[in-house]
Amino acid sequence: MPATPDAMPHAALERELAAISARESAIRRIHADQYRRVQRARELAAVVEGVTAASTSRERDMATRSFVAELATTLGQHEASASRLVAEAERLTGPRRATLDALAAGELALTQVRSVLELTQDLPAEVADAVERVALDAASDATALGIVSTNADLRRRMRRVRERMHPEPLADRHARAVAERHVCVDPAPDGMAWFGLYVEAERAVAIDARLTVLAAREASGDTRTTAQRAADLAADLLLGGVLADDERTRWGVAGATGAVRPCINVTVPMLTLLGLDDEPAELEGYGPIDRDSALRLAAHAPSLRRILVHPEIGTALSYGRDHYRAPADLDGFVRVRDGRCRFPGCSRRAEYADLDHTVARAHGGETADTNLGALCRHHHRLKHESGWRVVQEEGGVMRWTSPAGHVLRTLPERPFMPVGAGEGVDPPVAQAESFIDDPPIPPDPLDSFEDEWRSLIELYDPVPF
Known part of the structure; x- marks a missing residue:
């Protein structure tokens, strides 16, 4: 029967959807293969680092940290993302192997696989297996019966089994989770940022309810939306709030949003x-x-x-080998120059980092800007206790060589140019x-x-x- 004009778009749509489905299955197979290769690479990296059956737990841990850094720099990812990938690969090629097989078969999506890993974390083996079985059964039903199972639906079903079978009371787990509360700031475009609190659910709901009530109060001439008022109120309360038992919050009161008295760089x-x-x-x-x-x-x-960065202003950029700890002006110069930890991909701010001698003082290294770099404590240890090596080049450039032989360079955030004696100076x-x-x-x-x-x-x- 000849195709009618009305039937042609339907047929084309059917083909496109089939192609999308086929490519999604291929992507899932590739993800599964990636996990297997990450685990294999980790095992090889341990051999390169000299880890043996007789190695201590500290040596094994440092080998893992070194591999995470290697993987992060290879993929151009933050180490937190690479660390998660390594941890996921270890579990998916171990106790959660059935979940990895379902991913390879295209039965589970990557988001569902990560839900399985999250909800089976820190559970007794029999409970974790039961929670995993929920996901595997849902995947089988979706294939055999055409039942759509979203990640949200899958998580609800797994949580029910998890809560029913978990050997530890929810109150005890909640008390432990409370210890992980924290504040986070995530930069956004156009001079904005996301500010978040990871706190107890009841406090989060109460905060949201209070802001909603306060923002609902309309004032004459106020053209802001309710959402804008809620955001401004949250900022004003945090910036202008006073603690009765802390005098610092009195002299540091900001008043209106934006009138910050900064102790920031x-x-x-x-x-x-x-x-x-x-x-x-x-x-x-x-x-x-x-x-x-x-x-x-x-x-x-x-x-x-x-900031004293010019000879005529008075900065001392080298103290030879007579001083191990950099004096205040040199310390400040290096931290401002580097901006952040100088390990490839690390975003830890320099003000919270260590100042490391690129060439150790015991090996002839001087306490000078050309031999100092900001390294966070984690990467400071990695430099000294793993196969990572670094050389400082001209202009504050740091050349890193990984245990696998990859060469990577990091640039200073503010590459102050040297000025010779007698040259023109800026004020x-x-x-x-x-x-x-x-x-x-x-x-x-x-x-x-x-x-x-x-x-x-x-x-x-x-x-x-």
Whole structure:
């Protein structure tokens, strides 16, 4: 029977859906194969690191950390993502092998596999097997009977079995989970960020309910939406709230949203600071922020600090081998230059990191900017206790070599260029509880930067300097 014009789109749609389904099955097979290869690579990496049956638990742990770093840099991922991949591969090629087989057969999606791993974590073997069986049965039913089983539906069914069979009371597990509460900030585009609290469910619901009630109060002339009011209220309460037993929250009260008295690092190009340019400033831990926000932060800063990066201003960038611990000016210079931990892919801020001698002092390394780098404690240990090696090149570039022989380089966040004696200098740079870059200054030098700075502060905050 000849195809009618009305039937042709239906047939084409059917073909496209079939092709999408086939490719989804192929993607699931590839994911399963990836897990198997990750586990195999981990076993080979342990051999490269010299792990044997006689190795200590610390040596095994360091070999695993080294492999996680190797995998992260190979895939261009954060180490947290690589660590999860390694942990998932270990369980899927071990006790949860049946789930991996279902993924390879295209019966379970990757999100469902991760739900199985999450809900079988830290369970006795017989309980974990029963929870896994729920997912496997759902996958079989979907294949044989055409029953659609979403990840949300699968999780509900697995949780019911988990709660019914779990040997530990829910109250005890909840008490343990409470210890993991924390705050997180996730940068977003356009000068925004997500702020989250991981707290007890009852507190989260109560917070949401309170904000909803407060935001519902309409004021004349207020054109904000309810959602906008709720967000502003949450920010105002956190920034302006006072604790009766902590005096620090009294002098640090922010008042209205945005009038923050910062104890954070804000790098501001000097021309932006003086209102002569619109080049973005940088909020440490986030990234670029607009000029007006930077000026507000600078105006409300309770104190200033200069970054001494030029010989005529007085920075000492090398203390030879007479000092092991870097003095304050050198310490500050290296941390501002590096910005973050210098291990490939690490985003830990330099202010929370160790200063590491690239060449150990015992091997002739000097306490100098050319031999110092910020490394978080985790990667500091990895450098010393695994097969990772590093060399510092010109301009603060650090060249890393992994145990597998991969060569990777990391760049300083602010590569201050060296200035020789007698060369032209830029005026000193002030900072609002932070460090401020040295951008080029036009040929009209400032006679008194301090006077300009005082004028700027008075412009935005008419409080005596």
